[in-house]
Amino acid sequence: MICILVAVAVCFAILFSIPLFMSKDNVLINVQKGDSVLVVASCLKENKLICSKKLFLGLVKITKSENKLKAGTYNFSKKDGILKILKTLKCGSQNALKFTIPEGSNIKQVAAIIAKTVSIDEAKFIRITTDKNLEGYLMPETYFAIPGMNEEQIIEMMRNEFDKKIVPDMYEKAKEMNVEFKDIVIMASIIEKEAINPEEKPIISEVFYNRLKKKMMLQSCATVLYAMKVNKAETTIKDTKFQSPYNTYIHYGLPPGPISNPGIQSIKAALYPANTENLFFVSDGNGNHLFAKNFNDHKKNRQIVKLKQQKFKK
Numbered sequence: 326m327i328c329i330l331v332a333v334a335v336c337f338a339i340l341f342s343i344p345l346f347m348s349k350d351n352v353l354i355n356v357q358k359g360d361s362v363l364v365v366a367s368c369l370k371e372n373k374l375i376c377s378k379k380l381f382l383g384l385v386k387i388t389k390s391e392n393k394l395k396a397g398t399y400n401f402s403k404k405d406g407i408l409k410i411l412k413t414l415k416c417g418s419q420n421a422l423k424f425t426i427p428e429g430s431n432i433k434q435v436a437a438i439i440a441k442t443v444s445i446d447e448a449k450f451i452r453i454t455t456d457k458n459l460e461g462y463l464m465p466e467t468y469f470a471i472p473g474m475n476e477e478q479i480i481e482m483m484r485n486e487f488d489k490k491i492v493p494d495m496y497e498k499a500k501e502m503n504v505e506f507k508d509i510v511i512m513a514s515i516i517e518k519e520a521i522n523p524e525e526k527p528i529i530s531e532v533f534y535n536r537l538k539k540k541m542m543l544q545s546c547a548t549v550l551y552a553m554k555v556n557k558a559e560t561t562i563k564d565t566k567f568q569s570p571y572n573t574y575i576h577y578g579l580p581p582g583p584i585s586n587p588g589i590q591s592i593k594a595a596l597y598p599a600n601t602e603n604l605f606f607v608s609d610g611n612g613n614h615l616f617a618k619n620f621n622d623h624k625k626n627r628q629i630v631k632l633k634q635q636k637f638k639k
Contacts, residue, residue, distance in 0.1 A: 351402050353482050355468060355489075356414065358396040365394060365414070368489060375407050384408075390415055397421050397469040398482060421469035426483075428465040428588035429517040431551070435463050435586065439479060443470045450476045461510045461583025462487050490589050498596045513595040514583035518547035521612040526594035528616060532603045541604070543573035551584035610634060 352372045356365055362385050366378040375381050384407060385391060397418030401410055424442040426435055436450040453476055454463065463480070464487040470479060491506075499506045512533060520526045533543055546560045552569035565574040570581050587595075605623035606614040607630055615626035 351400050353471075353474075353478055353485070354399045354401055355482050355486055356394065356396050356399070357466060357486075360394075360396070362391055362394065364489070368485075369401075369410065372401075373403060374401050374405065374410060381407060381411075384411060398471055398474075400471055418469055418471060420472055422472060423467065423469055425467045426463065426465045426586070428591065429514075429585045430463075430465060431585050432460050432463070439470075443474060443479065445474075445476050445479065450480070453477065454480060458582065459484070461514050461586055463586045464490055465586055465588045491592070495592070495596055502596070508579055509592065509595045510587065511579045511583050513587035513591040514585045515543070515545050515547055515580075516594050517585050517587040517591040518551075519545060519606075520591070520594075520614075522614075523590055525614055526591055527597060527599040528601060528603065529606060529614070530594040531598035531601050532606055532616070534598050535602065535604050537578065539604070540577065542575075542577055543579070545573045548573040548580050548584055551580075 352374060354365075354368055354372065354374070356368075362382060363378070366375070366381045366385075369375045369381060370378050385394075388411070390411060394414045395417035398421060399413060399418050401413070405413075422442050424439055426438060430438065432451055432454045436445075436447045436454075439445055439450065440447045454460070457480075459480065463483045466483075466486055468479075468482060468486075470482075474482075495509075496506055499509050512530065515533065516526050516530050520529050533545070536543055544565075546565075548571050549560050549564050549567060550556060552571035553564065553567050565572070568575070570576055571584065573580060601616070602618045603616040605617040605620065605626075607623065607626050608614055609630055610633065615629065617623040617626055
């Protein structure tokens with residue numbers, strides 16, 4: 326029995342060492358810490374680096390490599406054989422440059438973070454991502470860049486991460502809601518900037534959906550700050566009158582595009598809002614919010630927050 330298994334393993338090795346595609350095109354694959362072997366296999370198959378997920382999973386099992394694949398960014402050629410790909414994944418990407426993009430970062434912030442680690446042209450990165458309307462689609466995550474990667478390659482890596490995390494069920498859910506997925510991303514980008522406590526994201530999501538249903542302005546301070554290209558703790562009445570299509574105090578509906586790059590939790594909150602009748606919320610100053618179903622209760626909540634702030638200042 327053992328001899329048969331060894332023979333099968335040898336046959337697998339010979340078969341998988343033959344390159345599947347003779348194209349010289351290279352593909353960047355980003356493997357995150359915690360990615361399952363199935364996720365990695367799916368990514369390799371989608372990029373035509375292997376012919377079958379089942380065959381890759383079988384080789385992983387035979388070689389007992391289930392827990393040996395290392396996080397990192399890999400530059401695979403489509404002429405690489407499956408054995409070489411697996412071996413590289415087990416060895417890890419060499420001399421990787423690590424950077425982390427926090428949830429809610431905008432394109433300019435993303436460019437600045439990357440430029441601290443990877444030698445890129447910040448202005449070029451911003452220009453490319455802006456021209457391609459990629460605000461909202463640069464998935465916040467920890468990345469491992471290969472030294473020498475250019476702006477286009479890093480952008481492609483981040484877009485691939487977005488495509489990897491947004492599974493088909495999410496697109497189907499958006500269809501059920503009769504909402505275009507680009508609008509889901511826009512909504513998620515606002516939720517990301519408004520919510521600090523992850524548990525509140527679905528509630529804030531429902532507040533915005535409820536306001537849209539009632540033809541109310543979203544009145545998101547985050548959209549005003551994005552329009553003004555500033556970052557501050559509070560907005561003034563003057564700020565809310567700032568002329569911009571992104572200002573949801575003066576324009577009904579969603580802004581024309583995302584105001585940040587939301588994480589997967591915020592995207593899920595936009596797809597699966599809480600079931601509430603809330604129409605208002607106000608920050609309590611401690612990372613949470615007070616919610617209300619009507620304006621009178623909202624005014625009471627604002628007064629509660631104001632009294633707490635005055636007490637704290639004393």
